Amino acid sequence: MTTVNKSDKDRVVIFDTTLRDGEQCPGATMTFEEKLEIAEMLDDMGVDVIEAGFPITSEGDFQAVSEIARRSKNAVIAGLSRAHPKDIDRCAEAVKFAKRGRVHTVIATSPLHMRVKLNMTPEQVIETSIANVARARNHIDDVEWSAEDGTRSEMEFLCRIVEAVIKAGATTVNIPDTVGYTVPEEYTRFMRNLIERVPNSDKAVFSVHCHNDLGMAVANSLAGIAGGARQIEYRRRRAADRMHRQRHRRAGRQCRARGSRDGHQYSKRRVSLVEQDRHHHADAGVETGIGGDVVSGAVQQGDRRPQCIRA
Ligand SMILES: [Zn+2]
Numbered sequence: 001m002t003t004v005n006k007s008d009k010d011r012v013v014i015f016d017t018t019l020r021d022g023e024q025c026p027g028a029t030m031t032f033e034e035k036l037e038i039a040e041m042l043d044d045m046g047v048d049v050i051e052a053g054f055p056i057t058s059e060g061d062f063q064a065v066s067e068i069a070r071r072s073k074n075a076v077i078a079g080l081s082r083a084h085p086k087d088i089d090r091c092a093e094a095v096k097f098a099k100r101g102r103v104h105t106v107i108a109t110s111p112l113h114m115r116v117k118l119n120m121t122p123e124q125v126i127e128t129s130i131a132n133v134a135r136a137r138n139h140i141d142d143v144e145w146s147a148e149d150g151t152r153s154e155m156e157f158l159c160r161i162v163e164a165v166i167k168a169g170a171t172t173v174n175i176p177d178t179v180g181y182t183v184p185e186e187y188t189r190f191m192r193n194l195i196e197r198v199p200n201s202d203k204a205v206f207s208v209h210c211h212n213d214l215g216m217a218v219a220n221s222l223a224g225i226a227g228g229a230r231q232i233e234y235r236r237r238r239a240a241d242r243m244h245r246q247r248h249r250r251a252g253r254q255c256r257a258r259g260s261r262d263g264h265q266y267s268k269r270r271v272s273l274v275e276q277d278r279h280h281h282a283d284a285g286v287e288t289g290i291g292g293d294v295v296s297g298a299v300q301q302g303d304r305r306p307q308c309i310r311a
Pocket of ligand 1: 021209210211
């Protein structure tokens, strides 16, 4: 008979980013009430971590994250922040009402992203990461650091920066496959190699976050776990879709009601637009599922943020 080791070290943390990464998919914006409803559902389901939003992006997102934090029961409530002090402070402010809050800070680590997007040297990226993690730790004990475009980063550099951010206080280290580039065998090797080579890797939980550009998100996520990661980040398409279907049905009913008053032609045209929009949402989903749900979202267009982050 197989003995199941249930120690915390072997436990896989379930991190749901439907409300952050999922919402960044084109056309998948949710209302304040929809976000609260989904967060409550996820908390009741026993999800370990709920990434509730990206507080610096708008007052609305800040309010949603704050309210979800206030209402949280068991789940850790996380917010995303870029590698800027203001982002981190705003994020910490939003999650502070949670029983357990987390600040998640992301910075790009691949040569291409550092050079072209950040216009920073690798040394500057290390220094900035240390400063941001330390700043976040001054606010809160639970800090996640993400290496955007992690799977296209150089291993030597990644080992150095991961060791540095853990030393600075990062409790979770996330290595996203930001552009959906990796394959399972490679990701297993990559995570194993990283965890083995970073001297203080036992002080943090390593995390996977895969995009489904080539249909590999689920396989890659599981492969990352096989390589030693102990957190999976994903989003649920069904939760968001259910909200959208409800909204479209309401919109459709409204169009029909208006149509009966304003004339058939108007009604038909509006309902048809609503239907088209619904199909667009279905097509815009770039994820596949674990247990019928969905792993990870990706921003392909319509990014509303000041600086594109595709974590
Ligand atoms: Zn993502």
